[in-house]
Amino acid sequence: xxxxxxxxxxxxxxxxxxxxxxxxxxxxxxxxxxxxxxxxxxxxxxxxxxxxxxxxxxxxxxxxxxxxxxxxxxxxxxxxxxxxxxxxxxxxxxxxxxxxxxxxxxxxxxxxxxxxxxxxxxxxxxxxxxxxxxxxxxxxxxxxxxxxxxxxxxxxxxxxxxxxxxxxxxxxxxxxxxxxxxxxxxxxxxxxxxxxxxxxxxxxxxxxxxxxxxxxxxxxxxxxxxxxxxxxxxxxxxxxxxxxxxxxxxxxxxxxxxxxxxxxxxxxxxxxxxxxxxxxxxxxxxxxxxxxxxxxxxxxxxxxxxxxxxxxxxxxxxxxxxxxxxxxxxxxxxxxxxxxxxxxxxxxxxxxxxx
Amino acid sequence: xxxxxxxxxxxxxxxxxxxxxxxxxxxxxxxxxxxxxxxxxxxxxxxxxxxxxxxxxxxxxxxxxxxxxxxxxxxxxxxxxxxxxxxxxxxxxxxxxxxxxxxxxxxxxxxxxxxxxxxxxxxxxxxxxxxxxxxxxxxxxxxxxxxxxxxxxxxxxxxxxxxxxxxxxxxxxxxxx
Numbered sequence: 001x002x003x004x005x006x007x008x009x010x011x012x013x014x015x016x017x018x019x020x021x022x023x024x025x026x027x028x029x030x031x032x033x034x035x036x037x038x039x040x041x042x043x044x045x046x047x048x049x050x051x052x053x054x055x056x057x058x059x060x061x062x063x064x065x066x067x068x069x070x071x072x073x074x075x076x077x078x079x080x081x082x083x084x085x086x087x088x089x090x091x092x093x094x095x096x097x098x099x100x101x102x103x104x105x106x107x108x109x110x111x112x113x114x115x116x117x118x119x120x121x122x123x124x125x126x127x128x129x130x131x132x133x134x135x136x137x138x139x140x141x142x143x144x145x146x147x148x149x150x151x152x153x154x155x156x157x158x159x160x161x162x163x164x165x166x167x168x169x170x171x172x173x174x175x176x177x178x179x180x181x182x183x184x185x186x187x188x189x190x191x192x193x194x195x196x197x198x199x200x201x202x203x204x205x206x207x208x209x210x211x212x213x214x215x216x217x218x219x220x221x222x223x224x225x226x227x228x229x230x231x232x233x234x235x236x237x238x239x240x241x242x243x244x245x246x247x248x249x250x251x252x253x254x255x256x257x258x259x260x261x262x263x264x265x266x267x268x269x270x271x272x273x274x275x276x277x278x279x280x281x282x283x284x285x286x287x288x289x290x291x292x293x294x295x296x297x298x299x300x301x302x303x304x305x306x307x308x309x310x311x312x313x314x315x316x317x318x319x320x321x322x323x324x325x326x327x328x329x330x331x332x333x334x335x336x337x338x339x340x341x342x343x344x345x346x347x348x349x350x351x352x353x354x355x
Numbered sequence: 356x357x358x359x360x361x362x363x364x365x366x367x368x369x370x371x372x373x374x375x376x377x378x379x380x381x382x383x384x385x386x387x388x389x390x391x392x393x394x395x396x397x398x399x400x401x402x403x404x405x406x407x408x409x410x411x412x413x414x415x416x417x418x419x420x421x422x423x424x425x426x427x428x429x430x431x432x433x434x435x436x437x438x439x440x441x442x443x444x445x446x447x448x449x450x451x452x453x454x455x456x457x458x459x460x461x462x463x464x465x466x467x468x469x470x471x472x473x474x475x476x477x478x479x480x481x482x483x484x485x486x487x488x489x490x491x492x493x494x495x496x497x498x499x500x501x502x503x504x505x506x507x508x509x510x511x512x513x514x515x516x517x518x519x520x521x522x523x524x525x526x527x528x529x530x531x532x
Contacts, residue, residue, distance in 0.1 A: 223465035226430075230468075255430075256381075288470055295432075312378070312433035314466065327465065 074137060075336050078172075083196035084204070085222040085329040087350035088173060090181070090189035091215035096146065099132035102214075106130045106150070109210045129153045129165065140177035140344055145190050147174035152203060169199030171207060176343040181351045193350040194343070195219065196331070222329045222350055226315040229327060232345065234291040236320040237272045238280060239338060245321035246334075248272040250298070252313040263313065265302060269321055359407065360446040361453055364419040370398035371511035372418045373503065376441050377426025378405055378434040382459065382490050386426075389493075389500035397513060399504075407441035421511040422453055424503060426490075427474065429460035429467045435474070442481065452523030453510045454483040457499065459490040484526040 107130040114128075131151045138147035152169040173192035175182065182191040197204045208219045224232075237248055247266045254261040279294045280286065299310045317326045323342045324332045331346065333339050359374070373390070375383050380403070387401045400418055402409075409417070423445060428434040438456075445454065458474055460466065478485035488499040510519040 225465045226468040227470060288472065292470075299432075309433045311436060311468075312431045314430060314468065 074135070075339055078339065079333050079336060081198050081332065083198050083331050083333075084201075085224075085331060085346060085350070086195040086197065086204075086208075086219045087222045087353040088193055088195045088211075088219055089217045089354055090185045090191045090193075091211070091217050093188050094190040094215050096134060096148070099134065099148075103130045103132045105214070106132075106207065106210050110152070110206055113206055127155045128168070129155065135172065135174070138174050138176065138340070138343065140175075140340060140347075141179055143179050143182050144175045144177065145182070145192055147172055148192065150207060152199070152207075169197070169203040169207075171195060171197040171199075171204065174343060174347070176340055176347045178347050178351055181354065193354055194222075194347050220353060222346075222353055224325055224327050224329055224349065226327060228349060229315050229318045229325060230291055230295050231286075232323075232325050233315075233318045233320070234276060234294050235286060235345070236318070236322045236338075236342075237269070237294075238276045238286075239320075239322055240273075241269060241321040241335075245269045246319070248321075249317075249319040249324075250315060251317035251319075252310055253316045254313045262316075263308070263310070265298070265310070267298070358444055358446050359409065359420055359423070359449065361420070361449050364417075366419050366511070367398075369513075370400065370418070371421045371507050371513070372400045372402060373422045373424060373507050374402045374404060374420045375424050375426060376404050376407060376438065377428075377457075378431065378437045379426065379428055380405060382428075383426060386457075386490055386496060386500060386503075389496045390503060393497075393500055393504050395504060397508070397511075399507070406437055407444035422455070422503070422507045423449060424455050424457050426457045426459065427469070429458060429469050429471075429474075430463075432468045435469050435477075439477070450481050450483055452483075452519030452521070454481065455503075455506065456481075456483060456485045457490070458485060458487050461487045462489045462492075482523070482527070484523065484530065 107128065110128050110130065129152070131149075131153070133149045133151070135147035135149055139145070149170065149172040151167060153165040154168045155165050173195050175192045175194065178191055178193055181193055185191060197207075204219075211217055212219065233248070233250060246269070248269055249264060249266045252263040252265065254263065275297055276294055279290050279297070281290065296311075302308065302310050315327070318324065320334075322335050322338045324334070331342070333342060375387065377383050383403045387403060390399070390401060402417065402420070425438045425441065426434070427438050456474070456478055474485060486499065486502065489495045490499060506522070508514055509517050509522045512518075
C-alpha cells in the first residue's frame with residue numbers, strides 16, 4: 001500500500017567513511033532534491049516515483065541515516081559468514097525483557113521436536129542450548145527495534161563436562177531504518193522484518209515454526225532480483241575501499257542452454273570505482289538511470305571483447321569488497337563499517353516483500 | 356525501405372497482417388501459433404522479426420502491416436534495448452493505435468532485470484498500450500492471442516465505426532483509471 005511522508009528523526013552525526021549514497025527513483029514530476037549532507041531528509045510521496053504497475057511494488061525509501069556507533073568488536077562475528085535471508089512479518093506481543101524465557105521455551109520446543117522423531121542430526125545425541133541476546137547497536141534510527149540474536153549451541157550429552165559448547169546455528173532479526181513499516185503497525189507489534197540465518201536449513205524450519213506459533217508471524221525466503229543486484233553493484237562499487245581490496249565480481253547465468261553456463265566477470269575495484277565516479281552526477285544520490293548506464297558500460301565492454309550480450313542473461317551474484325549478494329537471498333558481509341548500510345538495503349527489500 | 360509505414364501499400368481484401376518484433380524467437384513462434392489456432396473469418400499473415408529494420412530485399416512481397424506488437428521480456432534487459440532500437444525504424448503515424456507492447460515474464464518478481472518504470476514510460480512516450488502477459492503459460496498465451504486478433508481486426512479496419520486511434524485511446528484511458 002502507499003505510505004505517507006516519513007517524519008525526520010533526530011539529526012545524526014556522521015563520522016568515519018562516506019556513507020552509502022541515497023537512492024532516488026525517477027519521479028514523473030522530475031523533482032530534484034538537494035543532496036544530503038549530515039542531515040536526515042524527508043521522503044515525499046512524489047519521490048517514490050509512479051504507482052506500482054504490473055504488480056511490482058519497489059517503493060524504496062530515499063532516506064537513510066547512518067549510525068557509526070556499531071562496535072566493530074561486537075559485530076565481528078557477523079562478518080565473512082554466509083547468511084540466508086528471510087522476511088518476517090511483525091511479531092505480536094514480543095517483549096525484549098523476556099529473552100531468557102523465550103530461550104527456555106524454544107529449547108523445550110526443539111527437544112520435543114527431536115523426541116517426536118524429527119531428529120536433525122543422526123549419530124551422537126546432542127544437547128542443544130538456546131541463547132537469545134540483543135544487539136542494540138544494529139539499528140538505523142531511534143524507532144528501530146534493537147536486533148536480536150538467537151544461537152543454538154550443542155554440547156555432547158554423553159560427557160557434558162568434558163566437551164565444549166559448539167555453535168551450531170545462529171539467526172538474528174534486525175530492522176535498520178524500517179520506519180516505513182514500524183510507523184504503520186498497531187501497538188503490540190514489534191517490527192523486525194529482516195532475518196538472517198547461518199547453519200543447517202532444518203534448524204531454520206524448527207526455529208521459524210516456533211516463532212510463527214508464538215508470535216503469529218510469517219517467515220518467507222527473501223530473494224534478490226537481478227535489478228536489485230545491479231543497484232547493489234553500483235552502490236557498493238562507489239564506496240571507498242582501501243588498497244588490495246578484492247575485485248568486483250559479477251556472475252551471470254545463461255538461460256535456455258542444454259547445459260547450464262555461468263559467466264563470471266571480474267573488474268579491478270579501482271577501475272570499477274573510476275567508471276562509477278564518471279557516471280554518478282550528484283554525490284550522495286543515485287538514480288536508476290545512473291545504475292543502468294553503469295551496467296550498460298560494463299555490458300558493452302564485455303560485448304566488444306567476447307561478442308556476448310550479458311544483458312540477455314540473468315545476474316545471479318554480485319561480489320565487492322564490501323559485501324557479496326546472491327539472488328537466492330544469500331548475503332556475506334565483508335566490512336564492518338558498511339554493515340549498517342547494507343542492512344538498510346536488505347531491510348528495504350524485506351519490507352517491500354512483506355507489504 | 357528502412358522505415359515501416361502504415362499506409363504505403365494498398366490493403367488486400369479481407370485480410371490483415373501483424374508484425375511481431377522481439378528478441379525471443381521461440382516465444383514469438385509460440386504466440387504466432389496460438390494466433391493461427393484462433394477462429395477468424397479473415398486471412399491473416401503473421402510476420403516475425405527479431406529487430407527492425409526489416410530487410411529491404413523482400414519488401415515488395417510483404418503486405419501492408421496493420422499492427423506491430425513489440426515483445427519485451429522482463430527477465431532480459433537486452434530485449435528492452437532491442438525494442439528501443441527497433442522503434443526508431445517505425446514511422447510516427449504507426450503510433451496512432453497500431454502499435455502495442457507485450458511484456459512477458461511479469462509473474463516472477465525475483466527474476467526481473469528491467470525496471471517497471473522504464474516500460475511504463477515507454478508506453479507513455481509512444482502513446483501505445485502495454486499488455487502484461489505471461490506468454491510462457493499456455494492459457495495466457497491463448498488469451499493474448501485473442502486480444503491481439505481483436506486489435507488486429509480494428510487496426511485493419513474490419514470493424515465499422517471503430518478506428519485504431521479511437522480504440523487505442525480507449526485502452527489508454529481505461530488503463531489510467
